[in-house]
Amino acid sequence: MTDIVTFGEVLAEFMALETNQSLGAPGHFAGPFPGGAPAIFIDQAAKLGSGAAMVSCVGDDAFGRMLVERLAADGVDVSAIATRPDATTASAFVTYHDDGQRDFIFNIANGACAEIAPRQFDGVLAGCKLFHIAGTSLFSGHMIDLARQAADRVKAAGGRVSFDPNVRKETLARSGARQALTDLLSRTDILLPSDSELNLLVDIDDDEQAVERALALGVSEIAWKNGSHGCRYYDGATVTHHESFAVSEVDPTGAGDSFGATFCTLRTQGMAAADALVYANAAGATAVSRRGAMEGTSTRAELDAFIDSHG
């Protein structure tokens, strides 16, 4: 049974070893680490025991084989990840700065994952309870169409849609981008913004008014991530704040995806939102304490142990 499905990029990530290292000069990098926002999300969902599948494409290369093997080893159904012999697996290079900013060079839109075909969804969408859209995967009109079509299929069959916008000002400047994202927002049940993403998305500076707008578009739950400050939760009836756990941050990449996947998976398994948010904060805190975006995903037993040891 596949309860949770996502689509988009699986990629090989390389991290600069020095803080403030330039991506424009020779330097030392660690990697390849498995990465890609939807890949981290689905890895975390599988580790929590839900049937979880990913729709993607990799090249016929060592990165692709590493990624598929890693997802499969963590329990992800990889039957809808196709190998494209003429394409190269996506990759990313990242460097961290003192002020917490990150610089990326992505080979995603020009990577194998850009070649997902609509029929790849056919084997995994039946019975899907939650379809997750990562904003990072919406890099072309083709990918936006795939997201819209899969969301419609899942909703028509009674499932829900989660959406982590990961939107930036530059993304919204592209022609048609705002309308496309608003279309997806109106299909979203669980919204997972961070920082000022929701404000950008609905073009409203005031947080509470931005939330009202999202709820009016049909969103039923919002878990608003705020790094070391934890998260806020809105469902139209209640507003709650949940402190994050105190940890020392080693690598922030992937925290949002581990958090979102934990919240959505446990909600799909029937857990109350207030409890699922504690687990989600624990998953985000665990993710930032480990180097490598997917190295920070956790099993339920690991999250229970983390919560016990952190009060």
Ligand code: ATP
């Ligand atoms: P990403 O970089 O993956 O896109 P994001 O911006 O979507 O991340 P964040 O708000 O950075 O999401 O992190 C998600 C969650 O992870 C937070 O709500 C919090 O629970 C946890 N978290 C993030 N950073 C820290 C930290 N420094 N200490 C403790 N918990 C953290």
Ligand code: MG
């Ligand atoms: Mg994010």
